[in-house]
Amino acid sequence: MTMLRTSLRHGLTAALLVALCAATPALAKKKKAPIQPDPDYAPTLSMPQPAPAVPNGAIFQASNGYSALTNGARAAMVGDVLTIALVERTQAAKSNGANTERNGSIGLTPPTTGPLSFFNPSDVAAGGNTSFQGTGTAQQSNSLQGQITATIAEVYPNGTMLVRGEKLISLNRGAEHIRFSGIVRAVDISAENVVPSSRVANAQIIYGGTGEIARASQKGWLQRFFEIISPF
Structure with missing residues (x-):
């Protein structure tokens, strides 16, 4: 019986050491590595307008980036800047x-x-x-408010536009990031060049953070280890 207890104790100690060795590099990497920009949400730069192949002598040239006077300063071309107002609020019961x-x-x-x-x-x-x-x-509720400015990545033939962008915020106790992408309509853009997120199709909003506050809200590696092996 004593040998069995000794074997179990040694086995548990070995398992804890393995878990500690596996968790230590991840924790060190998480502490040292800051939030890096995601290439999928990189800003899209506007393309230079090509010169007309054959000048036709007319005042209006399609290559000059025509925009109606009623559009004002609204974003309408690839590379234009557009502000997304995050007004997400969901509740289910x-x-x-x-x-x-x-x-x-x-x-x-x-x-x-x-x-x-x-x-x-x-x-x-x-x-x-x-x-x-x-x-x-069962009850669940979510709320997200704020603003993020993105760029137009593509303009489709029907007038809709694909916008995407990210915002990285570094604070003294951690860092936060917001990534956004979706499809907007030109008619939903206000005079201030703002679109509410509730008007965006196929919206993808990613909000997260790192630092002391984020780590404090997570379970420790030892508790997660015991939850995995616990039969209850």
Whole structure:
């Protein structure tokens, strides 16, 4: 019995050392490496307009980047800057319940005379009942507010535009990043060149951070290790 306990203790110690060795480089890397810009959200620069192949003598030239006077300063071409107002707010709630009950009984009265008279009424009586009651609730809510300025990456033939960009914020206790991409319509762009995120199609919003505050909200590596091997 003593040898078994010793073996278990040595095995647990070895497992903890392996987990510690695996977690230490990741923690060191997480502390030293700052948030790096994502190439997928890099700003798109405007392309220079090509000169007309054959001047036709007209005042209007399609290669001059024509924009209607009613557009004002609204973004409309690849490389233009557009501000996205983050107004995300979602809330969901769900609840259910069930309650069942079933009762049954049976009883026979034996004759008072004859070969079966020795039975008592309680000997031939039976009954049973079952009941079940269950409830469940679930609630979830999310909220994100702020602004991020992105650039137009592509302009499609129907007038919609693909915008994407990111914002990196380094604070004294950590760093935060916001990455955004989606498709907007020209009619949804306000005079201030702002589009609410609720008007963006296929919106992808990534918000995260690193630092002391982010680490404090996470479980320790030893607790995660025990949760993996725990059978409960």
